[in-house]
Amino acid sequence: MKYRNRIWIAFVLVMLAALAVLWGLTKEKSGERRDMVAYNDELHRMYAEYREGRTAAELEAKYGCEIVLDGSSDAQVVKAYAEYGLVMDFAPDGERIGKVVWNDVRDRQEELHRATRRTALILWGVLFVAGLLFLLALDYYLLRPMREMRGVAGEIAKGNLDVPLPIRKHNPFGNLAESFDLMREELRASKEREAESEKAKKELVAELAHDIKTPVATIRATCEVLEVKQQRRIEQATAPESVAEAQDVLTKTQTIAHKADMIDTLIGSVFAATLEELDHVEVNPTEENSTVIEEYFRNLRNYGNIILENPIPSCLVYMDRLRMEQVIDNVVGNSHKYAGTDIRVSFDETTGKDRDGGSLTYISVRIRDDGPGAPEDELPLLTSKYYRGSTAKDKAGFGMGLYLVRSYMEKQGGGMEIYNDNGFVVTLYLRKV
Numbered sequence: 001m002k003y004r005n006r007i008w009i010a011f012v013l014v015m016l017a018a019l020a021v022l023w024g025l026t027k028e029k030s031g032e033r034r035d036m037v038a039y040n041d042e043l044h045r046m047y048a049e050y051r052e053g054r055t056a057a058e059l060e061a062k063y064g065c066e067i068v069l070d071g072s073s074d075a076q077v078v079k080a081y082a083e084y085g086l087v088m089d090f091a092p093d094g095e096r097i098g099k100v101v102w103n104d105v106r107d108r109q110e111e112l113h114r115a116t117r118r119t120a121l122i123l124w125g126v127l128f129v130a131g132l133l134f135l136l137a138l139d140y141y142l143l144r145p146m147r148e149m150r151g152v153a154g155e156i157a158k159g160n161l162d163v164p165l166p167i168r169k170h171n172p173f174g175n176l177a178e179s180f181d182l183m184r185e186e187l188r189a190s191k192e193r194e195a196e197s198e199k200a201k202k203e204l205v206a207e208l209a210h211d212i213k214t215p216v217a218t219i220r221a222t223c224e225v226l227e228v229k230q231q232r233r234i235e236q237a238t239a240p241e242s243v244a245e246a247q248d249v250l251t252k253t254q255t256i257a258h259k260a261d262m263i264d265t266l267i268g269s270v271f272a273a274t275l276e277e278l279d280h281v282e283v284n285p286t287e288e289n290s291t292v293i294e295e296y297f298r299n300l301r302n303y304g305n306i307i308l309e310n311p312i313p314s315c316l317v318y319m320d321r322l323r324m325e326q327v328i329d330n331v332v333g334n335s336h337k338y339a340g341t342d343i344r345v346s347f348d349e350t351t352g353k354d355r356d357g358g359s360l361t362y363i364s365v366r367i368r369d370d371g372p373g374a375p376e377d378e379l380p381l382l383t384s385k386y387y388r389g390s391t392a393k394d395k396a397g398f399g400m401g402l403y404l405v406r407s408y409m410e411k412q413g414g415g416m417e418i419y420n421d422n423g424f425v426v427t428l429y430l431r432k433v
Contacts, residue, residue, distance in 0.1 A: 017130075018123055018126055065102045067100055067101075077099050152165045164184075218302045226250075234250070285413060287316045292321065326408065330401040331401075335424065344368050360432075365427065372423075382418060
């Protein structure tokens with residue numbers, strides 16, 4: 001409403017200004033009458049100069065008049081009367097010899113015509129400038145906000161919700177622009193919430209798939225032990241009933257083992273498909289007692305013989321308990337799968353530098369197997385996503401284990417190293433509080 005009033009006020013002011021200019025330029029000047037005294041003075045000067053020998057043509061050029069001598073055509077005189085000119089007798093020696101004509105009315109009409117044209121041009125210029133200013137103001141205050149809203153709407157249609165709509169003080173669509181930008185912010189927030197929800201679902205699926213693999217591996221290992229026992233029982237049994245009973249248990253055990261393999265394959269497929277779309281897994285490190293890590297190793301009963309060479313220094317470290325358990329399970333599981341030897345774990349306290357050059361203290365967890373290790377040229381690639389070394393061709397897997405280990409350790413504020421030292425070594429670093 002206020003902008004509509006401003007437009008009306010500006011229009012009225014421009015028209016009043018144009019009217020004032022027109023009034024001033026066309027105002028009738030007072031005192032525009034013939035000065036007969038001046039004309040008589042000019043006439044007497046003409047008499048004197050004529051007597052001195054000046055010709056009529058010279059006098060006409062000097063005094064801006066026309067001299068019609070007796071005996072010539074009276075048409076000029078008649079025309080002068082018709083145009084309201086001033087006609088006086090021309091009598092230099094006291095005797096009239098012709099007429100002197102001043103056609104000043106015609107001259108004033110020509111001057112008035114020129115003044116009118118000049119006034120019209122000035123008025124046109126004023127209106128032209130005012131129109132340009134009006135169009136510029138219209139474009140700045142009305143059309144530009146509409147173009148900006150159209151541009152932002154186009155970006156929103158493309159899915160780009162990060163382009164803000166400028167909010168200006170004198171925008172006539174201020175409330176609409178604020179509502180439009182609020183809608184954009186809500187759409188962006190809704191899209192982010194949707195993405196977070198989708199990511200959380202994928203993380204949950206990935207975590208469940210990964211965690212289910214551990215008990216399935218335990219079931220598979222137990223089935224292998226039962227199969228060996230039943231085979232021995234069949235070999236050692238003498239009574240047909242005992243052989244039949246052992247054979248029945250062996251068959252059921254093999255069925256369980258087969259189903260466990262199927263579950264492991266299905267879970268692996270789900271895990272791989274989820275990781276294909278999962279950008280990152282949330283890690284929330286908190287202050288935890290370092291002794292928890294020893295418990296993680298003691299609980300790994302299905303990965304062969306794990307030897308803890310020394311106790312871990314008791315202190316507080318920054319750690320996400322769930323992610324740290326997954327890290328240890330991945331590292332030990334890899335060693336068991338590819339080396340198949342005893343696994344030795346040692347703990348130590350070491351120092352390092354942060355990004356700003358400051359000193360930090362870490363608890364190092366060194367996990368080593370007695371296998372042949374990895375080819376030296378492949379060591380830098382083992383923590384890459386989906387990379388599988390040359391020794392893993394005949395083993396099941398997705399090339400995600402060490403990649404996740406590195407990612408989880410870095411997100412806990414620590415890190416990891418891998419190298420060969422009489423076997424394959426993975427050293428984990430947890431930042432001390």
